[in-house]
Amino acid sequence: MSGEAPFTxxxxxxxxxxxxxxxxxxxxCGKILLPPRPICPKCLSRNLSWVQLKNRGKLLTYTIIHxxxxxxxxxxPYALGIIELEEGVRLLGVIQGVxxxxxxxxxxxxxxxxxxxxxxxxxxxxxxxxxxLRRE
Amino acid sequence: MRGKPLAxxxxxxxxxxxxxxxxxxxxLFAEAALEAFERCPNLDPKRDIxxxxxxxxxxxxxxxxxxxxxMSDWAGLLPAPSIRVEAAxxxxxxxxxxGLFAILTGLYDVVMVGGFxxxxxxxxxxxxxxxxxxxxxxxxxxxxxxFPGLFALMATAHMHRYGTTEEQMALVAVKNHHNGTLNPKxxxxxxxxxxxxxxxxxxxxxLKLFDCSLISDGASCAILTRPEIARKYTDxxxxxxxxxxxxxxxxxxxxxxxTSLDATKRAAKEAYExxxxxxxxxxxxxxHDCFTIAEIxxxxxxxxxxxxxxxxxxxxxxxxxxGELPVNTSGGLKAKGHPVGATGVAQLYEIYxxxxxxxxxxxxxxxxxxxxxxxxxxxxxxxxHIYRR
Numbered sequence: 143m144s145g146e147a148p149f150t151x152x153x154x155x156x157x158x159x160x161x162x163x164x165x166x167x168x169x170x171c172g173k174i175l176l177p178p179r180p181i182c183p184k185c186l187s188r189n190l191s192w193v194q195l196k197n198r199g200k201l202l203t204y205t206i207i208h209x210x211x212x213x214x215x216x217x218x219p220y221a222l223g224i225i226e227l228e229e230g231v232r233l234l235g236v237i238q239g240v241x242x243x244x245x246x247x248x249x250x251x252x253x254x255x256x257x258x259x260x261x262x263x264x265x266x267x268x269x270x271x272x273x274x275l276r277r278e
Numbered sequence: 279m280r281g282k283p284l285a286x287x288x289x290x291x292x293x294x295x296x297x298x299x300x301x302x303x304x305x306l307f308a309e310a311a312l313e314a315f316e317r318c319p320n321l322d323p324k325r326d327i328x329x330x331x332x333x334x335x336x337x338x339x340x341x342x343x344x345x346x347x348x349m350s351d352w353a354g355l356l357p358a359p360s361i362r363v364e365a366a367x368x369x370x371x372x373x374x375x376x377g378l379f380a381i382l383t384g385l386y387d388v389v390m391v392g393g394f395x396x397x398x399x400x401x402x403x404x405x406x407x408x409x410x411x412x413x414x415x416x417x418x419x420x421x422x423x424x425f426p427g428l429f430a431l432m433a434t435a436h437m438h439r440y441g442t443t444e445e446q447m448a449l450v451a452v453k454n455h456h457n458g459t460l461n462p463k464x465x466x467x468x469x470x471x472x473x474x475x476x477x478x479x480x481x482x483x484x485l486k487l488f489d490c491s492l493i494s495d496g497a498s499c500a501i502l503t504r505p506e507i508a509r510k511y512t513d514x515x516x517x518x519x520x521x522x523x524x525x526x527x528x529x530x531x532x533x534x535x536x537t538s539l540d541a542t543k544r545a546a547k548e549a550y551e552x553x554x555x556x557x558x559x560x561x562x563x564x565x566h567d568c569f570t571i572a573e574i575x576x577x578x579x580x581x582x583x584x585x586x587x588x589x590x591x592x593x594x595x596x597x598x599x600x601g602e603l604p605v606n607t608s609g610g611l612k613a614k615g616h617p618v619g620a621t622g623v624a625q626l627y628e629i630y631x632x633x634x635x636x637x638x639x640x641x642x643x644x645x646x647x648x649x650x651x652x653x654x655x656x657x658x659x660x661x662x663h664i665y666r667r
Contacts, residue, residue, distance in 0.1 A: 151416045177417055177529075203438070203536050205430035206483040207422060211410060212403055214422045219480075222422050224431060224531045234431075234531040235421045242483075247438045270421065 149178040149190055155268035161255040167193040176231040197253035199225035204245050225251050225273055237273045250276040281554035283517035285381045286508030288501050289318035290630040295496035295615035296465040303340055303396040304352040306497035311353035314499050320511045328386035330360035331377045333370030333393035334619035338408040340396055366412035369393055371622030371652030371661030375521050377502050392499030395617035405493050412655040414529045426490055428530050428656040430482035433571040435536035444484050446589035448475035450570035451488045453598055454606050458613025460640040465494045465615030489570040494615030498623035516633045520553030520664035522546060530656045541660035542579035553664040557581035561645035562632045564625035566653040567610040576651055607640045625650035633667045
């Protein structure tokens with residue numbers, strides 16, 4: 143079923159609401175597209191499939207945001223990082239539950255999901271993923 | 279095409295940068311245009327200027343789209359055709375490039391390029407929100423990224439990989455604030471010390487308030503002509519001899535490197551090759567110091583020093599006014615200010631002053647070759663130009 147879903151941002155976040163981290167995989171060259179998109183940027187193929195990514199990665203870099211945008215102000219200061227997933231693709235997100243002084247480049251993190259989206263008429267209706275310490 | 283003059287710059291103008299209460303973008307642009315006209319009495323703007331290409335980032339600040347006809351009108355250029363180009367903070371760098379292309383087609387002899395942004399009437403929260411629109415909405419803005427945050431991610435990676443320090447970043451602010459004190463049009467005209475930078479409040483660790491450029495109001499313009507007719511208008515033209523444009527993925531996380539910007543490296547390669555020049559030939563440069571780490575990374579990507587040695591480069595004093603390669607003699611985005619859409623042409627304005635010996639107390643003696651480096655967003659766009667006397 144998921145193989146037929148459109149390769150859109152909207153669909154990516156629909157999967158997030160099902161607590162699944164999904165990327166598109168190019169069936170021609172094997173590249174994983176994250177964000178998903180309708181055309182493989184490497185070989186231009188449109189022969190794609192949705193694949194579920196393992197939620198595991200390593201922290202490549204991080205910051206602590208003190209001056210936050212409006213919708214994040216209640217969380218500030220918060221940690222933000224870029225992780226590289228085991229599949230080799232990268233993702234930016236908030237890091238939760240790690241003391242800021244314990245953050246280290248290279249530490250193991252996992253992706254989790256906050257699917258508790260308050261009902262609101264405002265666009266977009268997307269849930270969020272976030273990163274947390276990996277439990278071995 | 280190697281080393282050949284592609285277009286001449288026969289005049290340039292810049293509004294005072296800073297908090298310009300009571301003025302709108304169009305009035306600031308008129309102020310910049312007027313300076314360019316006054317510098318070039320042989321030019322009749324209405325008769326001679328064939329077109330206007332204007333850079334501006336965001337219609338949100340003044341609730342105004344369809345900006346190009348307004349700027350053309352307020353500069354007295356109607357009915358010259360005009361168009362706005364947008365590439366986030368590289369919008370007017372892009373205006374230079376497309377002005378150059380317009381000249382190179384042979385369709386136009388004289389083109390005005392420029393840029394403006396009116397920002398300070400908005401709250402910091404509003405300005406931050408509008409600026410953040412230059413990053414990716416679904417994967418960066420939606421997940422808590424800010425612009426200082428994205429450059430802070432690069433700073434952490436650079437510190438981790440190369441041992442770059444917060445003190446080295448602070449030196450960029452100290453240098454550019456010093457240069458700003460010598461520029462009467464700069465937003466900030468006040469020295470800062472390393473200690474002040476290091477003890478200023480954290481915006482996005484490791485970047486502090488004094489690592490960040492300013493939210494400013496301002497406008498800039500320059501008049502480009504075919505090289506062959508430049509001397510009709512002025513005895514002291516400068517020439518654009520190289521132009522480069524790099525484009526990369528919008529998301530920082532999507533790019534191969536977190537410590538270097540491919541868009542800068544590609545734009546630099548194109549511009550250097552076109553000019554038949556290399557980094558060693560540059561006498562003076564204006565680089566995009568939206569955050570102090572950005573200037574350090576620019577040194578490396580432009581080939582002013584080796585990868586990873588940008589911190590040592592600022593420490594060596596090489597980029598100070600009296601150094602071997604003065605960088606951001608205007609005060610840069612850090613002290614001169616960063617009305618985003620105006621920045622690319624404001625960099626050209628500084629190089630124009632330097633190469634024509636009009637830079638006053640910050641004049642670099644005997645400079646012949648200048649470079650401008652203008653970034654859009656977190657580095658998805660980079661526009662570079664090289665100029666000769």
